[in-house]
Amino acid sequence: MDYTREELMHIVSGQMPERRWGHTLGVMESAVALARRYGEDPQRADLAALLHDVAKYWPIEQQEAVIRDHQLNMELLDYDKQLLHAEVGAYVAQQDYGVEDTSVIDAIRYHTSGRVGMTKLDKIICLADYIEPGRDFPGVDRIRELAEHSLEEALVAGLDSTISFLIEKQKRIFPTTVLARNDLILQIRSK
Template sequence: MGYSRDELIEAVSAQMPAKRWQHTQGVMESAVKLAEQYGADPEKADLAAILHDVAKYWPIEKLKDVLEEHQSSSELLLYNKQLWHAEVGAIVANHDYGITDLEVLDAIRYHTSGRIGMTLLDKVVCLADYIEPGRDFPGVNNIRKLANDSLEEGLLAGLDSTISLLVSRREIIFPLTVLARNDLIKQLEANS
């Protein structure tokens, strides 16, 4: 990696409002705790958490340009723009910050949508994004409670809350999120 952790923090924090940086710090803290609890690599969890929202506050046109330039999933462009920053974040982490670890890049890429066959690190970063201490939305305390006992149960509750919110707003649901949810249910059933 071409950047030290401190340099990376400085570069990333400069690209977002202070409140979003506080969120990122909460995700970093939560991701490391979850990684330690469930056996993922805490350093990779910290790195992915630092970068997970690096492109969150970029203008929509810039996000679109990066997605088109890197020929990322054109399907993604058909869905909610709130999903775009995750894919762009993985691209930026690789191209601008020299992150080459595919596991870290994928944890950034799938932190909003999930995916089928999520890795341990994917699950840790995605769940940390839901439960970081600054989050305050209906059901978050239940998600936190579930996360204490099961990474998969906590993440399933998080995805359920996202899907329920989108349904209540009559918004389109990104299919990968539904597939990720279904895959988690299969994993939980297989382990019960």
């Protein structure tokens, strides 16, 4: 990697409003705690959490251009613009900040949508984004409680919350999110 943790913190914090930086710090804290609880490398969780929203406040046009110019997941362009920053953030982490660990890059890429076959690190970053201490939405306390004993059950509750919100707002649901939820349910049932 081309940067120290402190350098990355300075760079990332400068690309977002102070409130979002507070969110990022909360995701980092939650990700490290989940990593320790579930046997994942806390340093990898910390790095993925630090970079998970690196492109969140880039102009939408710039995010779309990165996806088009580098032939990333073009399907995202047809869905809610809130999904773009994860794909762009993964690209930026690798290309601009020298992150070589593909599991960290994937955890950034899938933190908003999930995916079938989520790795433990994917689950941790996605879940940490839901439950960080600054989050306050209906059902978050239940998701936090579920996270005490099951990444999968907590993530299903988080994805259910997201899907319900999108349905209520009459927005399209990214198919990967539905597939991720179904896969997590199968994982829970097979235990």
